[in-house]
């Protein structure tokens with residue numbers, strides 16, 4: 001798939017068929033994540049792949065923004081504390097930016113593997129951290145749901161008057 005097609009056709013998928021995602025494909029997604037750009041090459045992130053049904057049920061219970069039931073998800077976690085120690089005060093913002101870049105890699109690679117994804121931020125961060133047993137300083141930033149799409153999703157509109165040349 002060429003890059004323009006991937007960018008234009010990626011949609012947030014919230015309905016999945018009842019088919020598990022192959023472990024190899026989930027690993028492919030995590031590998032795409034670790035090749036995202038990262039400030040100072042610090043790589044302040046961890047990717048927790050979850051396919052266990054009970055754990056997914058627990059995560060859904062503390063995530064109002066998680067609609068439907070995905071067969072898998074990848075929790076993209078920042079290491080803000082370690083990044084501040086390495087990069088100075090800006091390290092916490094950089095960690096979140098890096099996680100966003102990694103998330104887009106996951107979503108575009110998923111599309112290439114005929115998988116659907118949706119980035120979820122509406123969740124209780126400390127509850128998700130507890131369920132996933134994240135250590136102190138490691139915070140879940142996004143849950144990326146992953147599964148085989150149930151239906152084609154229509155593209156929501158985009159504002160085009162945000163593109164400016166030379167000055168605001």
Ligand SMILES: Cc1cc2nc3c(=O)[nH]c(=O)nc-3n(C[C@H](O)[C@H](O)[C@H](O)COP(=O)(O)O)c2cc1C
Nearest residue numbers: 010011012065066067118119120121122123155156
């Ligand atoms: C940072 C971020 C947080 C999001 N959080 C949620 C969420 O909690 N629940 C949800 O259903 N979608 C969530 N989304 C998906 C957006 O709703 C979606 O990207 C937007 O409506 C545009 O649709 P598209 O992804 O199909 O282009 C989130 C997306 C981003 C980038």
